[in-house]
Amino acid sequence: xxxxxxxxxxxxxxxxxxxxxxxxxxxxxxxxxxxxxxxxxxxxxxxxxxxxxxxxxxxxxxxxxxxxxxxxxxxxxxxxxxxxxxxxxxxxxxxxxxxxxxxxxxxxxxxx
Amino acid sequence: xxxxxxxxxxxxxxxxxxxxxxxxxxxxxxxxxxxxxxxxxxxxxxxxxxxxxxxxxxxxxxxxxxxxxxxxxxxxxxxxxxxxxxxxxxxxxxxxxxxxxxxxxxxxxxxxxxxx
Numbered sequence: 566x567x568x569x570x571x572x573x574x575x576x577x578x579x580x581x582x583x584x585x586x587x588x589x590x591x592x593x594x595x596x597x598x599x600x601x602x603x604x605x606x607x608x609x610x611x612x613x614x615x616x617x618x619x620x621x622x623x624x625x626x627x628x629x630x631x632x633x634x635x636x637x638x639x640x641x642x643x644x645x646x647x648x649x650x651x652x653x654x655x656x657x658x659x660x661x662x663x664x665x666x667x668x669x670x671x672x673x674x675x676x677x
Numbered sequence: 678x679x680x681x682x683x684x685x686x687x688x689x690x691x692x693x694x695x696x697x698x699x700x701x702x703x704x705x706x707x708x709x710x711x712x713x714x715x716x717x718x719x720x721x722x723x724x725x726x727x728x729x730x731x732x733x734x735x736x737x738x739x740x741x742x743x744x745x746x747x748x749x750x751x752x753x754x755x756x757x758x759x760x761x762x763x764x765x766x767x768x769x770x771x772x773x774x775x776x777x778x779x780x781x782x783x784x785x786x787x788x789x790x791x792x793x
């Protein structure tokens with residue numbers, strides 16, 4: 566089955582800095598890669614996703630890049646703000662009705 | 678966007694009792710719903726997948742007699758933790774998929790279960 570590795574487990578940055586979270590996956594057939602943000606005591610919320618026919622996708626301060634050859638994808642957050650502090654999960658799936666496999670999560674702390 | 682609710686948001690119960698958690702898709706019909714368990718500072722662990730009108734598919738190691746799942750309609754799935762024990766204390770999260778965006782999962786806010 567699919568295996569998703571996520572790094573780092575904890576990331577601490579100063580407000581205004583950029584943050585990068587990286588994930589690798591094992592199944593080359595995976596074609597859908599969502600990122601979720603989970604605030605304390607809440608369920609995960611989809612913040613951005615990318616499909617395998619696209620190399621990069623951007624939404625305001627958030628961007629995701631995908632390298633299919635190397636089987637890794639990354640989340641980039643620019644101009645970080647304290648409200649960006651949360652746990653971020655990457656995931657990979659085969660698409661369709663297949664269930665995503667989640668990474669172990671990255672706790673992002675943005676210091677004001 | 679698609680909204681998924683869960684009820685209750687938190688529950689405390691005595692050991693040996695059963696607890697029911699509801700998951701509802703509020704503005705869409707969910708062809709498939711999922712139940713996850715999450716321990717503190719850990720990732721999501723898929724427990725089971727349920728489709729409306731059929732039996733749930735449980736992940737390996739998850740006791741189906743312990744965690745009863747019913748998906749009675751396209752907008753409601755329930756998870757019942759039977760004869761709960763302290764080791765069942767956890768954060769339970771449901772998610773739902775729509776037929777129009779099959780890849781996307783919309784998560785509920787979670788239910789914190791504490792068994793005394």
